[in-house]
Amino acid sequence: MTLQELYEKIGGDYEKGIAVLRMEKLMDKHIRKFPTSGVVDRLIAAGKTMDPTELFESAHAVKGVCANLGLMGLFNAASAVTEEFRPSNERKLSDEEVKEKIDQIEALYKHTVDGINEYAAE
16 A cells, blocks of 8 residues: 555545655654554543643644644544634533543544554554
8 A cells, every 4th residue: 555545545646745744754754653652542532531721732832743743533523623723712522522522532543553553554
């Protein structure tokens, strides 16, 4: 599987990732590190405690990493949580709705990691 095929499989945007990282070698290096980075795990843990500061900070971190890698599904899902808990914003979602968003992020993350692991095993 090529890196572009991986991105197709996981619903990523190869062009956005390459625009940021500039070289496929760097993109390959960072996409392989993504499953062990812990950034999404931190957001999932924050969803269990519903700590507003931790939810904002961890969602913001996921958003940044995913933007750089071109993982736009995860980027968009994390953006929604980021804006929900941005200190200057008024909350619009219930805790249950936030937990549903975190569940969606977890499912997207699992799909992404499964694809990356398959790619890395080849």
